[in-house]
Amino acid sequence: MMTQATSSQFWLTRPFGERATQTFLGVLFAALLLVTVLHLAVPQGHPLHVNAYTVNLFGKYLSYALLAVAVDLVWGYLGILSLGHGAFFAIGGYAMGMYLMRQIGDRGTYGHPVLPDFMVFLNWDSLPWYWHGFDMAWFAFAMVLLAPGLLALVFGFLAFRSRVTGVYLSIITQALTFALMLAFFRNEMGFGGNNGLTDFRELLGFNLRSDATRLGLFIATGVALALGYILCRAIVTSKLGRVCVATRDAEARTRFIGYRVERFQLFVFVVSAMLAGLAGALYVPQVGIINPSEFSPLFSIEIVLWVALGGRATLYGAVIGAILVNYAKTIFTGIMPDAWLFALGALFVLVTVLLPKGVAGLLGHLKRRKEDDHPPKEAAA
């Protein structure tokens, strides 16, 4: 519950005063530390040793978790059910992929000093204009945020200005990601067609195939998740966050009070798209490939399932959901690949029926029961 003491602080540092954020950051950093120690200090062959493959897998989960936080920001707090956030994730991933392609230099199969392999294969003689600049890390990293942000800005501007919300918005976000998938499948687009971008070697001079780089990427993703979480938390605990909740529950009323609802929606949507882009950029070097399948509508729907499963409008629920579902996916697709989609469907049905507020709702419920037994001192506000 909001108290006056917390809201008098500077907005960006406000989350640090919250118990939930402190717990979240504590658990996250403990997990990062634990994995690092178990990977480096415990000898190979020991049952507690975490191998490089698993570290890499966890890094992937963390980038998914950041993506889920981005979706929860717009869905949980603003009520915008985006079924196209995979598009922002993939665009951020492609921006990173283009940088990594340019880093290959003349070590590709065809040995061309500038052109990536697939362009040589297509008999292109020069780099398309939009590939320029991606040899510079700062430019590529800026594009990781700016490209999805710009797409969200244009798309959101048109959608929110026309007051497209609810199920219609969900459908057009789905159409957006589907259209982009079809476009990126085409060789003429210059993004490697259906093969996408792959065969990466180095990131900022670090060999992507070394275990140390993988551990570094895992930690970097964890830190990015922490920062993204704090940013989202700062937004939702600010007055702007309350305007978002107000918009979610009664849009017309919020407009009547004098808020330009469409601008708030646009702002939060763009922030969310940029976070999704960042998640994509951290994902790509860890899996070693980016191709148009990341744009597939199914993937975007899956992200929403993670958030629903973890619990909407909590942010940490999104993290829990993303990690749980993807961990289950890894296990299931290993044991019986064909059953995964059924398992996902069953999981979703069970959670909707038994835990309508997701795993986070269950945690909140348990916490409240504990508090009823031992009421904390500051309970009466």
Place this chain on the structure above:
Amino acid sequence: MSLLQSLKARDRVFDFMATEASPVDVRHGPILYMEDVTVSFDGFKAINNLNLTIDDGELRCIIGPNGAGKTTMMDIITGKTRPTEGSVWFGSRHNLLQMNEPEIASLGIGRKFQKPTVFEALSVFDNLELAMAADKRIFPTLTARMTSEISDRIDDVLETIGLTALRFQPAGILSHGQKQWLEIGMLLMQRPRLLLVDEPVAGMTEQEMERTAELLTGLAGKQSVVVVEHDMGFVRSIARKVTVLHQGSVLAEGSMDQVSNDPKVVEVYLGSDEEESA
């Protein structure tokens, strides 16, 4: 007044410290002026040559049978519906027909809807905070801090609407009557010059109605208040001047006794306005 003069005037707060009053020009009398307003939806005239003037600080009740155009009239004033013809002025300076909804709201026209819509997931306190007259652009909203000045102001309004004890409860748990008061409180946070109140006592208990009557009559004078209401008993208890709408135009205007004895009004209300209140 120059800055120096304003600093020397000891009898008043410095001008630059005072919260900016709404820039409405009421020197020429009325705060709201509607002339020959017509709205037609596919040929059906919801409002037909409506003329209405509200004075500054007045409490006016608007009554009329269903479909008389009361809600459409409110929609026009708040910018939700555009009239086909006519002019609507707020004070003598602002043409409301050239403004959009947020602009009109920030100019000092607050509207309470028929059905109470408060932000149920937010606390009573937060509801009032959001409604407060403030810089409502994105970044000022993001970086806004709670100052003691603001919380004092919210406390004042909580006191006025009698919800102090429930300040940190989510608005969703409030009773129907309490939600209506919270809505009025949200309007007050905007420091409006003109309050439009649509059916404030619908569904209220007798005690809640009395409380609402007190609240609204207490507000008049400081603000202009326009109340649209079906409940004749309630209108009689608060009204000084009543306007009767019928088929989109003004049928009668005057004190409650004058209009209730007007044969045209009696005819529209089938001879008995008291029955209508039941």
